[in-house]
Amino acid sequence: MRWGFSIRSSTTAVSRSTASKRPATASTGLHAASVAGGRPGVLHGNRTYLLMDADGQINEAHSISAGLDYPGIGPEHAWLQRHGPREVSCRRPTTKRVAAFQLCSPLEGIIPALESAHALARCSTLAPTKPKDHLMVVNLSGRGDKDLDSVAGVSRRSKK
């Protein structure tokens, strides 16, 4: 499942962005960016990029979205990181993803899944840097009905 990729003619493929339940930054270490923050390892019968410490013990991932709350990454992304177009894996605050979620819902009438909102958040920062005629495709991979409670909780906490 791909969260967002530009068409082949573009220079950069937008990979998944990461988020966490708390502000995810390199300083807090609370993230799920296994490509940017991990290294190749073996877990659950899969050799891929994993979040781990120096001893090879797997670290816990942190993400507001359940589908990305995992210390590893799928084989397609791992392969692309090694061989394909350069992957960009970001560590952005949760608020950016929630903002993307809340922007897409009223504007497009589509409630994106929080996983897909990662790609939307990345697009919102990447698109202004591209030419006006640049084509960018975002794969809205799922619906966000399941994430309404999570987003509402984050919104309540941010208002306090």
Add this chain to the structure above:
Amino acid sequence: MTTRIDTPLRRTARPKAAPRLVTFIMGGDPDYATSLAIMQGAAESRRRRDRDSACRSPIRWPTARRFRPPACALKGGPTLIKTLQIWCARSARRTTTTPIVLMGYYNPIYIYGVDKFLVDAKAAGVDGLIVVDLPPEEDDELCLPALKAGLNFIRLATPTTDDKRLPAVLNNTSGFVYYVSITGITGAAAPGSAKVRFGRSRASSATPICRSRSASACAPPHSARAIAVRCRRRRGRLGADRRFARPVSIGTAKPTAKPVNAGGRLSCRPSLRRKRGARRQAVNRKPLVAPRRLDPDGPHNYLGVIGCAAGLRGNAALTQASRSDA
């Protein structure tokens, strides 16, 4: 290849040999000094002549009572390097006849470097490896290099290992086969009737089998003697395969106010009920007959299966399951 695992298990092939006891000790839990003392106490208890002395040893109790999510063992800072350099090396020096088997996941070994790990493990006195997430299809990764380096590679079989899969499991397995008694967490429940499905297509000719048991499933609780007697009785029922369940492995058991099946036997299999034509209750709650004294000349050797907590932390599914059980 003859190792410290092969020698004691070869003795179990004798007709009246006592079962062997394998204990699971978490390396570095709560700290290396304590777990080393536990290991040493477990090995020394085999020389005692007192009845149930192993269970009364103060060193053994912390292991029997402790049941926490595996992640807690990592809070003390144990690492694979420390486990090899400190724990294994010292254990091997103190217990020259007790085999040491490292049990864990593959990733810490992968990060360590397979070749370097095998050299260091062999030098530290490790006799075997149980790496639970490397299937037979990945033998080139670690199994074959380990065998070449002189380490046993022990694999797990379960009630769901059918005759079609078993040859692959037994292929390249050495030391013993670790048979998981139940489809679940062995420390949490009493095993039902063991559905051993060792068909005639066994690839290995005489690999001993070690069966996992939980201490809560035995009566009286934590009695190594009762476990051995129960194992001997079940061996008699199962008949021809004398290699079944000679070594007995006891995992850490969750302490409960009322141990499951305390004072009782395991349920009788329907086939036996029909065969004998006798009415039996589903669970026989009569206490066991006083166990016979074990052969003093053939005490159970302890195979210290060391859980080096490799790869357990951050395994969200496993940690969540542990939390729900605790």
